[in-house]
Amino acid sequence: MDKLLITGGEPISGSIRISGAKNAALPILAATLLTDEPVTLRNLPHLNDITTMIELLVCMGVEVLINEDMGVQINAGTLKDCTAPYSLVKTMRASILVLGPLLAHYGEANVSLPGGCAIGSRPVDLHLRGMEALGATVAMEDGYIKARVDGRLQGAKYFFDTVSVTGTENVLMAAVLAEGETVIENAAREPEVVDLANCLVAMGAQIEGIGTDTMVIQGVEKLHGCDHTVCPDRIEAGTYLVAGAISGGRVKLKNVDPKTMEAVLRKLQEAGALIETDDNSITLDMEGRRAKAVNVTTAPYPAFPTDMQAQFTVLNAVAEGTGTVEETIFENRFMHIQELSRMGADCTIKGNAVIISGVERLKAAPVMATDLRASASLVLAGLVAEGETMVDRIYHIDRGYECIEEKLQQLGAVIRRVAG
Numbered sequence: 473m474d475k476l477l478i479t480g481g482e483p484i485s486g487s488i489r490i491s492g493a494k495n496a497a498l499p500i501l502a503a504t505l506l507t508d509e510p511v512t513l514r515n516l517p518h519l520n521d522i523t524t525m526i527e528l529l530v531c532m533g534v535e536v537l538i539n540e541d542m543g544v545q546i547n548a549g550t551l552k553d554c555t556a557p558y559s560l561v562k563t564m565r566a567s568i569l570v571l572g573p574l575l576a577h578y579g580e581a582n583v584s585l586p587g588g589c590a591i592g593s594r595p596v597d598l599h600l601r602g603m604e605a606l607g608a609t610v611a612m613e614d615g616y617i618k619a620r621v622d623g624r625l626q627g628a629k630y631f632f633d634t635v636s637v638t639g640t641e642n643v644l645m646a647a648v649l650a651e652g653e654t655v656i657e658n659a660a661r662e663p664e665v666v667d668l669a670n671c672l673v674a675m676g677a678q679i680e681g682i683g684t685d686t687m688v689i690q691g692v693e694k695l696h697g698c699d700h701t702v703c704p705d706r707i708e709a710g711t712y713l714v715a716g717a718i719s720g721g722r723v724k725l726k727n728v729d730p731k732t733m734e735a736v737l738r739k740l741q742e743a744g745a746l747i748e749t750d751d752n753s754i755t756l757d758m759e760g761r762r763a764k765a766v767n768v769t770t771a772p773y774p775a776f777p778t779d780m781q782a783q784f785t786v787l788n789a790v791a792e793g794t795g796t797v798e799e800t801i802f803e804n805r806f807m808h809i810q811e812l813s814r815m816g817a818d819c820t821i822k823g824n825a826v827i828i829s830g831v832e833r834l835k836a837a838p839v840m841a842t843d844l845r846a847s848a849s850l851v852l853a854g855l856v857a858e859g860e861t862m863v864d865r866i867y868h869i870d871r872g873y874e875c876i877e878e879k880l881q882q883l884g885a886v887i888r889r890v891a892g
């Protein structure tokens with residue numbers, strides 16, 4: 473298993489380009505199943521999760537071509553099998569996103585039930601109830617979700633008891649080909665849901681209320697191909713901004729959308745960062761100062777994202793003062809705390825919150841990554857720790873950070889990957 477070795481203490485400064493968003497690219501790849509025509513996608517990040525989703529499409533019979541201009545052309549008109557097998561679903565929960573498109577387009581979907589994972593139990597009951605609300609029958613057989621509908625799905629009103637990002641995306645993708653009107657209430661408003669909805673509109677879908685908590689969809693009989701550029705990854709961007717903030721550095725990010733990052737940018741300003749933005753770039757400058765501790769509470773967009781809390785725990789770990797990170801989305805997203813404590817962080821978990829008192833300097837240690845953002849937090853900690861930190865099990869990081877060591881090297885970090 474590959475490892476990352478990081479020698480801490482170098483100032484993190486410079487400029488990098490942010491990649492396309494994993495969490496937008498995954499549902500958009502699934503959405504290509506809604507049409508028999510080719511869809512061209514641009515700005516797809518080179519990540520293990522994207523490869524897994526493409527493998528999943530290919531194993532169902534979909535054709536995938538890389539164009540000369542690096543657009544990826546996906547032709548689902550060749551689909552032969554509506555099954556998402558356990559061997560692929562087990563490595564990536566987002567495989568559940570093929571459920572809505574398969575059911576809406578082919579009247580049939582067999583999707584292995586994703587298991588629990590390192591951040592909580594993560595049920596998919598709301599996805600399934602959404603499909604039932606649209607007229608599907610859903611059964612569990614041998615660990616597979618088997619969803620069926622005779623003819624077309626039927627438009628309906630569906631209220632999400634809990635705001636769910638992939639749940640909203642799945643029901644939205646099912647609704648665009650349903651007969652009649654669907655109203656999705658308490659919908660997720662994350663920028664990645666908006667990017668998916670915009671791609672669906674480019675494919676001929678009729679959706680109102682994009683970016684609000686109520687989407688109204690008039691189902692159409694057929695969708696067509698389109699050319700879509702995936703939005704920038706606000707979580708990758710936030711992670712590199714924290715790298716600048718904890719090291720007193722100056723970091724400029726290109727190809728970002730600052731409007732989708734307001735909660736994170738506000739907290740960085742509260743921590744003492746000077747932030748400048750224009751339409752597609754963000755510059756953070758600490759002017760050599762130490763960050764001040766901040767309190768954050770995760771909640772659905774537009775509030776502070778759960779995918780950024782581990783990184784802000786590291787910010788607090790080396791900041792001046794004491795800050796609290798409260799997690800309200802997932803029940804078990806503090807797996808990195810024990811590892812950070814081994815590097816000298818002063819953290820106390822109390823229920824769904826962690827109280828962190830900043831120390832002057834963390835100390836390098838061998839640490840183990842347990843999930844994607846936990847891994848990112850350990851790399852951040854390594855950047856400011858005294859000595860050489862070894863982060864093991866970085867396959868988690870490769871699910872979500874494109875060329876992380878190259879990008880950090882570009883910002884001045886001393887980091888290398890060792891094959892193991």
Ligand SMILES: CC(=O)N[C@H]1[C@@H](OP(=O)(O)OP(=O)(O)OC[C@H]2O[C@@H](n3ccc(=O)[nH]c3=O)[C@H](O)[C@@H]2O)O[C@H](CO)[C@@H](O)[C@@H]1O
Pocket residue numbers: 495498566592593594595596597598599600634635636637638639664778779801802803
């Ligand atoms: C691929 C992708 O986009 N992943 C993101 C997505 O995950 P994902 O879409 O899986 O997360 P959800 O928004 O669905 O989860 C929110 C909460 O709802 C609960 N829930 C969800 C569905 C359901 O059927 N029943 C249920 O109880 C979950 O356990 C969790 O407590 O949103 C999360 C919350 O912003 C992010 O951390 C993930 O990075």
Ligand SMILES: C=C(OP(=O)(O)O)C(=O)O
Pocket residue numbers: 495565566779844845872
């Ligand atoms: C939890 C995440 O992803 P996923 O939902 O794909 O596990 C994440 O991106 O932080």
